[in-house]
Amino acid sequence: MAKPPRPKATVESSVNELTTAMGQLLRRVRLETSSDELNLSQLSVLARLDMHGAMTTADLARSESMKPQSMGAILVGLEQEGLVEREPHPSDGRQILFAMTAKGTEVRRKRGIAKREWLLAAVAKLEPAELRTLIDAIPLIKRLSES
């Protein structure tokens, strides 16, 4: 089934395919793991706190390209599960630092999270060179969202 002679793939058409492909993969991941205890944003926040240490709502919101109110809702969820906890800011009474708890560290690191399982299995089907390409693209995607 040879493809019809498409005019050479332009950057423009690639950009369209990128958003389509990303949207589809995220839908798929959410569907495959809808019974999971944490959603993708919550996992992102845990990963970030694990790397950077305690952060404020505003900083977390900025780093995830999200509004502070939205981040607040995510943090409330994580807090109710006992995965993060509040710490007063040492010098600014307005700010609140959110830090991972021991349970948060454990949940984040344990292999049992279904979200990873499904995607890991899919990634395992890639050729080594393809896997390298995919991994190399991750920081680029990250940079795009920050530019």
Added chain:
Amino acid sequence: MAKPPRPKATVESSVNELTTAMGQLLRRVRLETSSDELNLSQLSVLARLDMHGAMTTADLARSESMKPQSMGAILVGLEQEGLVEREPHPSDGRQILFAMTAKGTEVRRKRGIAKREWLLAAVAKLEPAELRTLIDAIPLIKRLSES
């Protein structure tokens, strides 16, 4: 600003970063283009109809990893904008084929769509080799969502 010596990036941690990065980029794209007339899913459907010709709701839903009811809502939106139209299926009275209209083709192809503009500007900041990596990764992301 050398990076701290992170323990070698495992496939597992890369998979986490991939979903985080994709979620963040899609949020950013949506924010930057929230005044746009079409959402990402609608643009995907137009692109697919442009490539494949007329398709049914069910086939479109399958190809986008989405439920038929959800695809139905997307198609109603496109239909009300006059971008797609219904055609009866030649042999099966239950099925309905959706085809692009001339206006749909025009809207899809015109350069003015803000969604593309913002992302194109961001992509233009990548080095040529990085752009190649990103483009090479697109079919891989697509394949993951279909596996």
Added chain:
DNA sequence: TATTGTTATACTCTATAACTATA
């Protein structure tokens, strides 16, 4: 007056469930 965070509300996107019509 500007910033941090909270509360209340609404919107977008997609899923689930129940139904109709055709096969």
Added chain:
DNA sequence: TATAGTTATAGAGTATAACAATA
């Protein structure tokens, strides 16, 4: 009985607006 599509409803995720407290 199975499949395609529709209608109605609900849920997740995130935004906007209005507010309180601190700087």
